[in-house]
Amino acid sequence: MLQIKNGEIGKTAVLFDRYHTSIYNYFMKIHRNKMISQDLTQNVFEKIIKYRSSYTDHKNFRSWIFTIARNANIDEHRKKRPTDACDDYITLSSKDDNAQVVMEKSEKSKQLMRALDLLPAEEKELIVLTKFEKMKFAQVAEILGMTENAVKVKSHRTIKKLRSILVNDIKYEY
Amino acid sequence: MNIDQWEDKIISYLEGDLESVMKQEITEAANKNKEIEALWISYRSIYNTIDNIPTAETCDTLKSNFGTFLKKEIDTQESKKITGNKVIAIPAWxxxxxxxxxxxxxxxxxxxxxxxxxxxxxxxxxxxxxxxxxxxxxxxxxxxxxxxxxxxxxxxxxxxxxxxxxxxxxxxxxxxxxxxxxxxxxxxxxxxxxxxxxxxxxxxxxxxxxxxxxxxxxxxxxxxxxxxxxxxxxxxxxxxxxxxxxxxxxxxxxxxxxx
Structure with a gap:
C-alpha cells in the first residue's frame, strides 16, 4: 500500500486480487444483491487509488480498506436503491453430507440471512464483520470508531438478539 | 447462576473466550436444565450455520472492469508526468x-x-x-x-x-x-x-x-x-x-x- 501511496498505482492490482472477494462478501452479506455488491466493491478499489495519500502505515490495512467499504455502504444506504435479496450463492455442497443434510444446512443458512435482515443496519454490520469476516474486536473497533470493549459488549448483545429473532420470528429449527 | 448468565457463558465459550473446562460445566448444566440445554444447542447451531455459509464468488466482469479503470488511471498518471516535464529546446546541430x-x-x-x-x-x-x-x-x-x-x-x-x-x-x-x-x-x-x-x-x-x-x-x-x-x-x-x-x-x- 505504501508503494501505491508513493505513486505506483499499478500495484493496486495486487491488492485487488488479495481483498476483492472479502470486500464483495461483506457487501453481499449486507445487501444480498450481486449487482450492488459488485458496484460497491469496484467503488472501494477506486477510492483506494483516490484516497491513497490518506493511508498511514501505522494503520492496519484490512481495517483501513473495510473503513472505505463501510463509507461506501453508508453512501449506498443514502441512495436507497431498490434491491432484490438473492441467496442463490448459498448453495452448499459437501462430499461428506447427503442431499438431505445439505438441504437442511442451506435452509438454515437462508433463515440466518433473513434474521440478519431484521437487525438494524449497524448491528447487522457488526455481525458481518465479527462473525462472517472473523475480524478481531480491535480491528472492528478501528473501523467503527468504537473502543474494543464496546465492540465486544455490543457484539455479545447482538448475537443474543439474532438468536431471539431466529428462534421466535423465523422459527429456526436447531 | 441465572439463565442470562448461562447464556453469556455459552456465547463466551463459543467465541473462544473461555477455557475448555467451561465446556464441561456447560454440558453438565445443560444435562440438568432443559432451558440451558436449548440455549446451548441453539447457539452451537447458529455458530455452525455462520461457519457453513459459503464465500460468494465474484464474477469476471468485476475484475475486468477494475482492470480497465486501473489502466485508465495509470495512463492519466503517465500523461500528467509527461506534461509536467519542461520542454527543452534541442539545438539544430x-x-x-x-x-x-x-x-x-x-x-x-x-x-x-x-x-x-x-x-x-x-x-x-x-x-x-x-x-x-x-x-x-x-x-x-x-x-x-x-x-x-x-x-x-x-x-x-x-x-x-x-x-x-x-x-x-x-x-x-x-x-x-x-x-x-x-x-x-x-x-x-x-x-x-x-x-x-x-x-x-x-x-x-x-x-x-x-x-x-x-x-x-x-x-x-x-x-x-x-x-x-x-x-x-x-x-x-x-x-x-x-x-x-x-x-x-x-x-x-x-x-x-x-x-
Missing part, C-alpha cells in the same frame, strides 16, 4: 547528429537484415504463430511454438516476439504455457521492459511453479526494483512459505555478492 545516427543505424539494420533474411522469415512465421496461440486451445501446441520462438537463431532483436511472449505470460490460463513463456523471456532479462513485465507477472501470478521460475529468472538479473519486489514478497506472510524461502535465498545470495 544535435538534431542533424540524431538524424545522421538514425540513418547509420537504419543502414546497419538493413545490412543485418540482408544477411539474416532466412532467420527473419522464420521469425515472422514464429510471430504469426505466437499471435495466434492465445486463441489456440491446445497447451502442447502453444508450448511448442513458444519453444521455437527462443530456439530461433536471433530472436532477441525482435520486439514483437518479446511483446507476444509477455502477452502469453499475462493472459494464458495454462500454468505450463506461462512457464514456457517465462523460460523464453529469460533470454531477454537484460531488457528493462521485460524485467518490468516479469516483476509485474510475479506480483499477480498464482501458480507456485511459475512463481518459482519467475524468481529464478529475475534473480539472474538482480537490481534495485527486483530487490524491492522480493522484499515485499518475503514480508507478505500470505505468500506460501516455499516461495518466501526461495526469494529469501535469492536476496541472501545477492547481499553476499554485494558485501
Amino acid at each position: 544535435k538534431k542533424i547528429m540524431t538524424i545522421a545516427a538514425v540513418l547509420v543505424g537504419l543502414l546497419f539494420i538493413w545490412n543485418t537484415n540482408q544477411n539474416n533474411q532466412d532467420i527473419n522469415n522464420n521469425l515472422a512465421e514464429v510471430n504469426t504463430q505466437l499471435e495466434q496461440i492465445l486463441d489456440t486451445k491446445s497447451s502442447t501446441e502453444k508450448i511448442k511454438v513458444i519453444r521455437v520462438s527462443h530456439d530461433n537463431q536471433s530472436p532477441s532483436n525482435d520486439e514483437n516476439t518479446k511483446q507476444l511472449l509477455v502477452n502469453v505470460l499475462k493472459k494464458d490460463p495454462s500454468s505450463n504455457v506461462r512457464l514456457a513463456a517465462v523460460e523464453a523471456l529469460a533470454n531477454y532479462t537484460n531488457d528493462d521492459k521485460i524485467r518490468e513485465a516479469l516483476i509485474k507477472a510475479l506480483m499477480v501470478e498464482k501458480d507456485g511453479f511459475v512463481k518459482l521460475a519467475l524468481i529464478k529468472t529475475l534473480g539472474s538479473q538482480f537490481d534495485h526494483d527486483i530487490a524491492d519486489t522480493f522484499e515485499e514478497i518475503v514480508n507478505d506472510k500470505t505468500n506460501e512459505k516455499f516461495i518466501r524461502d526461495e526469494v529469501e535465498k535469492e536476496l541472501f545470495r545477492h547481499n553476499k555478492i554485494e558485501s
Whole structure:
C-alpha cells in the first residue's frame, strides 16, 4: 500500500486480487444483491487509488480498506436503491453430507440471512464483520470508531438478539 | 447462576473466550436444565450455520472492469508526468547528429537484415504463430511454438516476439504455457521492459511453479526494483512459505555478492 501511496498505482492490482472477494462478501452479506455488491466493491478499489495519500502505515490495512467499504455502504444506504435479496450463492455442497443434510444446512443458512435482515443496519454490520469476516474486536473497533470493549459488549448483545429473532420470528429449527 | 448468565457463558465459550473446562460445566448444566440445554444447542447451531455459509464468488466482469479503470488511471498518471516535464529546446546541430545516427543505424539494420533474411522469415512465421496461440486451445501446441520462438537463431532483436511472449505470460490460463513463456523471456532479462513485465507477472501470478521460475529468472538479473519486489514478497506472510524461502535465498545470495 505504501508503494501505491508513493505513486505506483499499478500495484493496486495486487491488492485487488488479495481483498476483492472479502470486500464483495461483506457487501453481499449486507445487501444480498450481486449487482450492488459488485458496484460497491469496484467503488472501494477506486477510492483506494483516490484516497491513497490518506493511508498511514501505522494503520492496519484490512481495517483501513473495510473503513472505505463501510463509507461506501453508508453512501449506498443514502441512495436507497431498490434491491432484490438473492441467496442463490448459498448453495452448499459437501462430499461428506447427503442431499438431505445439505438441504437442511442451506435452509438454515437462508433463515440466518433473513434474521440478519431484521437487525438494524449497524448491528447487522457488526455481525458481518465479527462473525462472517472473523475480524478481531480491535480491528472492528478501528473501523467503527468504537473502543474494543464496546465492540465486544455490543457484539455479545447482538448475537443474543439474532438468536431471539431466529428462534421466535423465523422459527429456526436447531 | 441465572439463565442470562448461562447464556453469556455459552456465547463466551463459543467465541473462544473461555477455557475448555467451561465446556464441561456447560454440558453438565445443560444435562440438568432443559432451558440451558436449548440455549446451548441453539447457539452451537447458529455458530455452525455462520461457519457453513459459503464465500460468494465474484464474477469476471468485476475484475475486468477494475482492470480497465486501473489502466485508465495509470495512463492519466503517465500523461500528467509527461506534461509536467519542461520542454527543452534541442539545438539544430544535435538534431542533424540524431538524424545522421538514425540513418547509420537504419543502414546497419538493413545490412543485418540482408544477411539474416532466412532467420527473419522464420521469425515472422514464429510471430504469426505466437499471435495466434492465445486463441489456440491446445497447451502442447502453444508450448511448442513458444519453444521455437527462443530456439530461433536471433530472436532477441525482435520486439514483437518479446511483446507476444509477455502477452502469453499475462493472459494464458495454462500454468505450463506461462512457464514456457517465462523460460523464453529469460533470454531477454537484460531488457528493462521485460524485467518490468516479469516483476509485474510475479506480483499477480498464482501458480507456485511459475512463481518459482519467475524468481529464478529475475534473480539472474538482480537490481534495485527486483530487490524491492522480493522484499515485499518475503514480508507478505500470505505468500506460501516455499516461495518466501526461495526469494529469501535469492536476496541472501545477492547481499553476499554485494558485501
